[in-house]
Amino acid sequence: MINTTKKNIIEFFENAGKDVKLSEERKELxxxxxxxxxxELEDRDKVNxxxxCTHNSRRSQMTQVWSFFASxxxxxxxINHFSGGTETTAFHRNTVKCLQKNGFIFNVDDFSHQNPRYLISFPGTKKSILGFSKLYDDNNNSYPYLAITTCDxxxxxxxxxxxxxQRFHLPYVDPKIADNTDNQIEKYDQTSKQIAGEMYFIFEEVHRAFYENETID
Incomplete structure (x- = not known):
């Protein structure tokens, strides 16, 4: 059993925001x-x-989860957060373990050996998102949406x-390259921290636009 607390996940997220290394080109993106x-929030009052990613098993799942936390x-x-792939596989177990280690809570919503569905939340919230591998145009993904591809x-x-x-290309290094190696945990943590840091950057800017003179609790 992984012990998760609100303090742990906040510390991870805030440290990711401080430590993230961004080129000028990446910042512009x-x-x-x-x-x-x-x-979209100003024009439509909401955004999806x-x-x-290709398999909707690692990077696209991480970005969906950290985007959810950041908002x-x-x-x-x-702001609604979804993910999908060009193929269907499964929410990879190493991704689940990494996000649990970071502080997220996974409850099985529908068990399947091939592709289980999880309700994902974190300490201190009553909200959750649904996580499982699916095509990007799956019925669970509300549209219209901003499409953000996370792999080449x-x-x-x-x-x-x-x-x-609109479509954006925001690629990340695939932690799959470290599967079944001695640095597997480290590589997944690195990818998760990079994604968390960039979600911090994006949503801090959105927050600033609507709450310029307010501080975050």
């Missing part, structure tokens, strides 16, 4: 995403985010996404 989120941390409402393969194999308001 993150600013573009935050600007579009702000625009769909993080897309809650920054007191942002009416998904970007190349999804030349046209009809329900996307």
């Amino acid at each position: 993150l600013y573009s995403i935050s600007d579009k989120i702000i625009e 985010l769909n993080f897309i 809650e941390y920054f007191n942002l409402e009416n 393969s998904a970007d190349e194999n999804c030349p046209f996404i009809p329900d996307a308001i």
Whole structure:
């Protein structure tokens, strides 16, 4: 049993926000995403985010989960977080273990050896998101949405996404390269921390746009 507390996950997230290393090009991309989120919230009063990777098993799941946490941390409402793939596999067990270690709570919603469904939350919230491997246009993913591809393969194999308001390519290193090696845990933590730090960057900008003169609790 992994012991998770609100303090642990907040510390991980805030440290990720402080430690994240960003090139100027990467910053411009993150600013573009935050600007579009702000625009959608102002125009439509809500925004759907769909993080897309090939198998929807590692990076796209991590970005969905950390995006969910970031919007809650920054007191942002009416932002919905989804993920999907160009193929269906499973929410990889190493990804689940990594996110549990970071502080997230996984409750099995529908058990399947091939592709179990999880209700994912964290200490201090009554909200949860549904996590399982699915296609990016699955019925569980509300549309229209901002499509954010998290791997080069998904970007190349999804030349046209009809329900996307706009599309961004935000690739991450695949921690799969370290599966069954001595540095497996370290590599998954590195990817998770990079994603958490960039979600911090994006949603801090969104928070600033709506709560310029307020502080975060």
